[in-house]
Amino acid sequence: MSTRRMIAVIVLVPLLAALALWAFAWPAARTAPRDLPLGVAGPSAATAQVEQGLRQHEGAFEIHHYADEAAARAAIEDRTVYGAVVVTARGPELLTASAASPVVAQLLQQAVTRQAAASGAEVRTVDVVPAPASDPRGAALSSSVLPLALSGIIAGAGVTLLGLRGVRAATALIVAAALVGLGAAALAHSWLGVLAGNWWAEAGTLALATLAVSAAVAGLAALVGQAGIGVVAFLVMFLGNPFSGAASAPQLLPQPVGTIGQWLPPGASATLLRSVSFFDGAAATGPALTLTWWAALGLGAVALGNALKSRPKHATPAADAHALTPIG
Incomplete structure (x- = not known):
């Protein structure tokens, strides 16, 4: 009986360790946007280029369309989307909500800024629902x-x-x-x-x-x-x-x-x-x-x-x- 218990420990401990490593490390190593809800606001003619750039990240974003900035802000506050790109006369504006996820807010800022930089535009970022100052990273x-x-x-x-x-x-x-x-x-x-x-x-x-x-x-x-x-x-x-x-x-x-x-x-x-x-x-x-x-x-x-x-x-x-x- 003692031999069986020893064998059980020898087999089970490495198995549990491997399972724990898989459960914790695999999702972390494969972190990437997958159908992440993102809004695009503005006239359809003006937002077409923005949408085209976002769709180049195949499967990354789930695009939601809004008429204007107010509608996009409301969608963020309702947790329908994590953020929104608003096309304005002054250039593109990115609305984020770091309170929903600081990681997502940073990811959106990097993706949209990189896309705008390719066309020579500058993006203004507005945190609609900011994380508390005492816990900015959540x-x-x-x-x-x-x-x-x-x-x-x-x-x-x-x-x-x-x-x-x-x-x-x-x-x-x-x-x-x-x-x-x-x-x-x-x-x-x-x-x-x-x-x-x-x-x-x-x-x-x-x-x-x-x-x-x-x-x-x-x-x-x-x-x-x-x-x-x-x-x-x-x-x-x-x-x-x-x-x-x-x-x-x-x-x-x-x-x-x-x-x-x-x-x-x-x-x-x-x-x-x-x-x-x-x-x-x-x-x-x-x-x-x-x-x-x-x-x-x-x-x-x-x-x-x-x-x-x-x-x-x-x-x-x-x-x-x-x-x-x-x-x-």
């Missing part, structure tokens, strides 16, 4: 994904290992997530100033992000045992974090990685947090529903696991009484 926000995931895993594992079940387990998960949300909002918004939206909306987002993970951990563990902790932890840490696009954008990751990442709690929580912090909740419905489904299914699994474990205890006395009842 590093603090993207770094919040890992602690939230870890908090959820710890809470779910704690509820499982302490033997909490049913209502007590659900109460512990919800209260713990709420406290994490309040504490994280106090740190990120009130102290560090890296979040700039409604304080309570941010706290709710952080709490929901934690609950989505903790409920999934406790729920699967309630159904399949403690192995469920490892399954969800693997899914969230090895896939959810590197596939989240929190440090860049989902459209910069290889497909289907960017899409899968938005179905997992880390990616959904990063997207939702940006929406409530910098865009007044624009485009928040999708990620909010994703996190809600994770939390609801997890809590439902906790209740189901408790019901399945309680059933034999209630059935035994009845079975014994039936066996002792005289026949005839």
Whole structure:
């Protein structure tokens, strides 16, 4: 038996290391725009040359057309596009939103400036929704994904290992997530100033992000045992974090990685947090529903696991009484 365990460790550790390296390094090494939503504003005759230049980057941009600068700004604030090129009488103007993704804002500035330089034009850049001065590169926000995931895993594992079940387990998960949300909002918004939206909306987002993970951990563990902790932890840490696009954008990751990442709690929580912090909740419905489904299914699994474990205890006395009842 000890020999088998030794062989298992020798084989599994390198395998997990290789898998972790693939999950984290591959998306990072293949970062590039893929159907990145970008607006073009102005008369069609004036924007034709701009569009032609952008389409030379095959598959990089998904072009959205707008009548004027005001419409393009509204689209950026609604999170329909990451930026827009506006053709004006003074020359091309680039609208960006570093709050949506500093990496994308820089990428757009480089691409549009390079294209304009080839025709001898100078581009004026306007940051429509800027990142906060205390976190201009968005590093603090993207770094919040890992602690939230870890908090959820710890809470779910704690509820499982302490033997909490049913209502007590659900109460512990919800209260713990709420406290994490309040504490994280106090740190990120009130102290560090890296979040700039409604304080309570941010706290709710952080709490929901934690609950989505903790409920999934406790729920699967309630159904399949403690192995469920490892399954969800693997899914969230090895896939959810590197596939989240929190440090860049989902459209910069290889497909289907960017899409899968938005179905997992880390990616959904990063997207939702940006929406409530910098865009007044624009485009928040999708990620909010994703996190809600994770939390609801997890809590439902906790209740189901408790019901399945309680059933034999209630059935035994009845079975014994039936066996002792005289026949005839």
